[in-house]
Amino acid sequence: MENNLAFDRKGKIPKTEGANLLFNIISYTVVTVAAILCLLPFEILVSGSFTDENAIAQHGYGIIPSKFSIEAYRVLFKFPDSIIRAYGVSIFITVIGTIVGLFVTSMTAYVMNRKDFKYRNKLAFFFYFTTLFNGGILSTYIFFVKYLQLKNDMLSLILPLLINVFYLIVMRTFISSIPDSISESAKIDGAGDFTIFMKLILPLTKPGLATIGLFYALDYWNDWYNAMLYISDANKFPLQYLLFSTLQSAEAISRISKMASVAAISVPTLSLKLAMAVIATGPIILVYPSVQKYFVKGLTVGAIKG
Amino acid sequence: MIKRGFLYEIRKNRTLFLMALPAVFLVLLISYIPMAGIILAFKDYRFDLGVFGSHWNGFENFKYFFNSGTGLRVTRNTILYNLLNLATSQLFAIMIAIFINEMRGKYFKKISQSIIFLPFFISWTIVGVFVYNIFNYETGTLNTVLKSFHMDPVNLYSTPTVWIFIIAFFNSWKWVGYTSVIYIASILSIDAECFEAAEIDGANIFQKIFYITIPSISPTIFIMFLLNIGRILRGDFQMFYQIIGNNGQLFDTTDVIDTFVFRSLLTSGDIAMPAAATFYQSVLCFVIIMVVNGLIRKTRPDNALF
Numbered sequence: 225m226e227n228n229l230a231f232d233r234k235g236k237i238p239k240t241e242g243a244n245l246l247f248n249i250i251s252y253t254v255v256t257v258a259a260i261l262c263l264l265p266f267e268i269l270v271s272g273s274f275t276d277e278n279a280i281a282q283h284g285y286g287i288i289p290s291k292f293s294i295e296a297y298r299v300l301f302k303f304p305d306s307i308i309r310a311y312g313v314s315i316f317i318t319v320i321g322t323i324v325g326l327f328v329t330s331m332t333a334y335v336m337n338r339k340d341f342k343y344r345n346k347l348a349f350f351f352y353f354t355t356l357f358n359g360g361i362l363s364t365y366i367f368f369v370k371y372l373q374l375k376n377d378m379l380s381l382i383l384p385l386l387i388n389v390f391y392l393i394v395m396r397t398f399i400s401s402i403p404d405s406i407s408e409s410a411k412i413d414g415a416g417d418f419t420i421f422m423k424l425i426l427p428l429t430k431p432g433l434a435t436i437g438l439f440y441a442l443d444y445w446n447d448w449y450n451a452m453l454y455i456s457d458a459n460k461f462p463l464q465y466l467l468f469s470t471l472q473s474a475e476a477i478s479r480i481s482k483m484a485s486v487a488a489i490s491v492p493t494l495s496l497k498l499a500m501a502v503i504a505t506g507p508i509i510l511v512y513p514s515v516q517k518y519f520v521k522g523l524t525v526g527a528i529k530g
Numbered sequence: 531m532i533k534r535g536f537l538y539e540i541r542k543n544r545t546l547f548l549m550a551l552p553a554v555f556l557v558l559l560i561s562y563i564p565m566a567g568i569i570l571a572f573k574d575y576r577f578d579l580g581v582f583g584s585h586w587n588g589f590e591n592f593k594y595f596f597n598s599g600t601g602l603r604v605t606r607n608t609i610l611y612n613l614l615n616l617a618t619s620q621l622f623a624i625m626i627a628i629f630i631n632e633m634r635g636k637y638f639k640k641i642s643q644s645i646i647f648l649p650f651f652i653s654w655t656i657v658g659v660f661v662y663n664i665f666n667y668e669t670g671t672l673n674t675v676l677k678s679f680h681m682d683p684v685n686l687y688s689t690p691t692v693w694i695f696i697i698a699f700f701n702s703w704k705w706v707g708y709t710s711v712i713y714i715a716s717i718l719s720i721d722a723e724c725f726e727a728a729e730i731d732g733a734n735i736f737q738k739i740f741y742i743t744i745p746s747i748s749p750t751i752f753i754m755f756l757l758n759i760g761r762i763l764r765g766d767f768q769m770f771y772q773i774i775g776n777n778g779q780l781f782d783t784t785d786v787i788d789t790f791v792f793r794s795l796l797t798s799g800d801i802a803m804p805a806a807a808t809f810y811q812s813v814l815c816f817v818i819i820m821v822v823n824g825l826i827r828k829t830r831p832d833n834a835l836f
Contacts, residue, residue, distance in 0.1 A: 371580075
């Protein structure tokens with residue numbers, strides 16, 4: 225601001241200055257508190273996972289470990305079979321689901337952008353309608369289990385998330401920024417539609433692919449709901465569901481302890497649950513800083529359309 | 531232009547049709563075929579007879595659902611939670627968006643925005659671990675802190691009303707960062723000249739926010755509310771299930787349509803009531819969104835969803 229502050233007649237600081245200062249105090253306070261509240265549950269979780277079992281049993285989970293211990297992680301890593309298998313399942317469905325979902329979504333989005341495709345608006349509505357009306361989980365469940373026989377089949381983890389209409393709309397927006405003349409001139413040169421899509425459109429829409437791909441990957445990685453519905457075989461549990469079922473049942477804990485060949489008495493159940501959660505969240509926290517900007521971009525594109 | 535038929539279009543754009551086919555097929559499988567399942571609401575479903583073989587029983591399921599008191603209870607909870615969650619999360623998101631947008635400190639801005647956006651990446655399973663970690667009676671952090679101040683521990687699992695606020699808190703915790711990104715995009719698209727002109731006229735920051743920012747982003751706010759009104763009868767199943775789980779003591783204040791349907795499906799195996807609930811939820815949601823969108827199309831055509 226200027227140096228010669230224009231004082232009003234009563235000699236106070238001008239209104240705007242005071243208001244701006246007040247606003248800054250409020251805004252920095254609110255945002256700081258919000259950020260702390262966002263981090264606090266993680267802090268409590270990590271702290272609990274590094275606390276000695278007996279200390280938890282006596283005093284409960286604290287904000288900082290009352291007695292530091294890595295016993296929970298030791299037990300987990302001693303016999304990590306079930307966790308490694310669950311990691312494998314999660315990685316498998318994430319990779320397959322993301323690649324197929326991304327390919328089908330971008331291909332469809334391209335078709336919807338082609339001006340010479342007469343039914344593109346009808347096609348768009350065909351997809352959009354599913355966001356307005358659905359048959360509910362009950363009929364989907366019966367259809368999957370009774371008619372498609374997908375109980376305990378990996379497909380039941382992949383299919384439900386394979387096409388997301390919101391991502392389709394965002395992808396369509398990304399592709400619509402590519403000039404139509406590219407497709408048109410390639411067609412005149414005799415290229416087929418599929419070749420145009422693969423050779424010209426896909427390389428030109430890399431930011432869109434990265435964004436939508438990450439959206440799909442996150443959905444698959446965090447999914448436990450479909451596993452709860454369709455998977456009862458513990459060998460096919462994805463990571464998030466393994467964590468959930470471990471939290472639900474003491475039986476799962478004792479299974480881990482049997483494998484780790486420690487007496488059930490000495491299994492640090494209280495800290496083990498939290499340590500598992502930390503291990504399940506770890507990858508997300510690690511990749512988060514580098515992928516965040518893509519999500520922001522996707523949301524921004526989606527919001528402008530939405 | 532000669533009017534051409536469907537067959538001509540298919541011949542002309544064969545490749546484009548084929549390219550759209552996988553997505554069409556998938557959406558038929560995942561969304562459209564299960565829609566037929568809503569007829570279960572009028573049937574006495576038996577697994578051995580299948581969806582179409584089971585006998586019709588008119589409105590029996592609906593009578594059962596509403597006369598038992600369940601219908602009214604879960605509807606009330608679903609609507610009230612959605613209103614509360616919508617109001618809190620949108621209000622905080624708008625506030626955070628405005629505050630972050632006005633901040634001058636580049637690093638503070640970046641870091642705080644990243645932290646507040648982080649919960650969106652965390653699965654509800656982990657939130658379920660947080661809830662156990664903080665609120666369980668024996669070892670929860672809350673009671674640890676209370677005891678360290680020589681206060682009596684509280685048993686939240688016997689006080690259902692508290693969970694209304696816990697759910698609203700975690701709903702905001704998860705979505706505020708995500709939603710504020712959308713609002714920030716909306717704020718950034720406001721013409722900077724408006725703010726400059728206001729500044730020259732001596733407007734302080736509060737005046738700029740109330741007279742320029744908020745009116746300018748009101749279409750976005752409006753669309754957010756519209757999208758959520760269309761989902762007013764859909765409870766976020768994953769959130770409720772992970773926070774509340776199967777704690778029967780809390781059902782009176784926390785059971786929503788989706789959790790009720792799921793529980794009936796997997797535990798009691800009784801299809802009659804959940805089928806009626808699903809039909810009532812899907813159809814009413816569809817009617818609400820059509821009516822609201824129709825009204826908006828008449829009054830503010832720019833803001834209509836379709």
